[in-house]
Structures are given as C-alpha cells and as structure tokens.
Amino acid sequence: QKEVEQDPGPLSVPEGAIVSLNCTYSNSAFQYFMWYRQYSRKGPELLMYTYSSGNKEDGRFTAQVDKSSKYISLFIRDSQPSDSATYLCAMKGAGKSTFGDGTTLTVKP
Amino acid sequence: GAGVSQSPSNKVTEKGKDVELRCDPISGHTALYWYRQSLGQGLEFLIYFQGNSAPDKSGLPSDRFSAERTGGSVSTLTIQRTQQEDSAVYLCASSLDRGMGALAKNIQYFGAGTRLSVL
Numbered sequence: 001q002k003e004v005e006q007d008p009g010p011l012s013v014p015e016g017a018i019v020s021l022n023c024t025y026s027n028s029a030f031q032y033f034m035w036y037r038q039y040s041r042k043g044p045e046l047l048m049y050t051y052s053s054g055n056k057e058d059g060r061f062t063a064q065v066d067k068s069s070k071y072i073s074l075f076i077r078d079s080q081p082s083d084s085a086t087y088l089c090a091m092k093g094a095g096k097s098t099f100g101d102g103t104t105l106t107v108k109p
Numbered sequence: 110g111a112g113v114s115q116s117p118s119n120k121v122t123e124k125g126k127d128v129e130l131r132c133d134p135i136s137g138h139t140a141l142y143w144y145r146q147s148l149g150q151g152l153e154f155l156i157y158f159q160g161n162s163a164p165d166k167s168g169l170p171s172d173r174f175s176a177e178r179t180g181g182s183v184s185t186l187t188i189q190r191t192q193q194e195d196s197a198v199y200l201c202a203s204s205l206d207r208g209m210g211a212l213a214k215n216i217q218y219f220g221a222g223t224r225l226s227v228l
Contacts, residue, residue, distance in 0.1 A: 006151075032215045043113070043200055043219030044152075088151065092215050096142070096165065101151030 003027050006089055006100030015109050019076040021087050023100045026070065029093035033065050035074045036088045038102070044088055048074060079107045111135070113220035115201050121226045122191055130186045130223045134203030141184050142202045142217060143176055152200065158184065191227045198222040 006023045013019055021035075032051055036044035048063040050056045050072075056063045062075040072091075076083055084107050089100040114133040122128050134141050143155040154168040158178045169175070173191075178184040188195055202217040 034215070036219075041221070041224075043202070043221050044217075045219065046216050049216065090217075096154065096157050097215070097217065099144075099152040099154075104149075 001026065004089065004091055004098050004100045007103055008101065009103035010106065011103060012106045012108060013079055015079060015081060015107055017079050017107070019079050019083070019105060019107075021074040021076075021089075021103050021105070023072050023089035023091075024070055025072075025091055025098075027091070027093065027098070028067075028070070030091040030098075032092040032097075033063070033072050034090040034092075034097070035061075035063055036090060036099075038086045038088060040085075047087070076105075079105075081107045081109050083107050113201055113203055113218050115199075115220035115223050117223060118221065119224045119226075121228065123228055124193060125190055127187065127189045128191055128225065130188075130199050130201075130225070132184045132186070132201030132203075132220060134182065134184070134201070135218055136182075138203035138205055138218070139181070140204045141178055142204075143184070143186050144200045144202065145170075145197045146200055146222070147197045155186070155199075188225075191225075193227050196225055196227045198224050 004025045035048040037047045038044040050063045053065050053067045060077045064073045086102040086104045088102045090097045116131045139160045141158045144152040156176045157165040173189045176186045200222045202219045204217045
C-alpha cells in the first residue's frame, strides 16, 4: 500500500462548479502538506501549503488538513477553464516529500 | 531570477544507447531531486542530493541509472543502455531545505522536464 493515496480522477466539471480533490495518507509523521498544480508539458508548481491540521484559504482555493483522519483536501470555488490541470498532493515529515499520483481536472466552459 | 533549468527538453534515442540529462537548480538551493513521471502517472522519486551529504539513491530503479552533482550545483542524470520502458518525463526540482523557516525548507521548485523517448 502506498504512503499517499490520491483520488485518481479524471475529473470533469462545468465552469463555476466547486471542485474537491482529496488525498489520504498512512504516515503519522507527516507535518507539512502541499498541493502542486501541473499544466500539460510543464513541471509542477506549488499552489498551496499548510502545516499540521486546519484550513488555509487563498482566493478561490482552500486547503484542508485533518490529521486525526489522515486526510487532506483542496477545494476550488468558482472553477475556471484555466484551472484545468493535474493536481498533486505532497506530504513531508523530517525526510523527503512523498507525492500522490495526481488528479487530472478539466473545467469545461 | 532564473528557475530550475533542464536540458534537453526533448530527447529521442535508440534502445541500448546512453543518455545524459542535465539540471541547473536555482542558485543557492542546497537540495536537488530527480523524479520520473510516466504518461498519466505520478512522480516516481529517483535520487536526492542535500549539500555535502551522501545522496539518497533509494529510488533508482536499476544500476543503469546514476546521477552526480558537481560543486553542489549542476546535476547530471545518466541512463546507460536505455530500454523502451525508460521512456518518460524526467523532472528535476530544487529546494532551500534550510534557513528561513519551514516554508522555505519544504517547497520544491521544478523544471519543465526532459521528455525521453527510447525507440
């Protein structure tokens, strides 16, 4: 079993929809939780970063961490076609980051 | 400033040939990572360099794969006797991994990758 499991997708939604992207993990030592966005033929870029449990909001994006359930989510409000990309969760304790396999999102105009 | 630079952006090679992929990290970043990403798949960790410490090679899939980092900066990933299953995008990332608080330590900045096709 992988340390990080990400909802596989792909996900297709109409413009304006609320999107929920999710990951579960098994390593209780993870303290840092990140979401990366990867456009086609580009490298991943950091989108959101949280430390320990709680919510963090940045514009239309909200990252949520529930350490008791070992579950993290990324919510996208009022989704736009420009949000179409692959979203990767990543987690880290004292060692190197561990990435999920990614969820590909398509937002249709 | 410049981001992580990888070259070449695309490489087509014949089965059995050796290839070298290059990564120029962000200046001052002490940590450097190599990942492999196959079509529609996640990031497969290959190797991690941190300062002067011995590299973490635990992700290298076979002894045909090797990497070095010269002078704590530029890194080269070498694949010997390439096989068709080596076809993938090879991504390099760098991070600060020390200094100005937890945020700086943990963000990885990625290059655009080298798309390797083995015929």
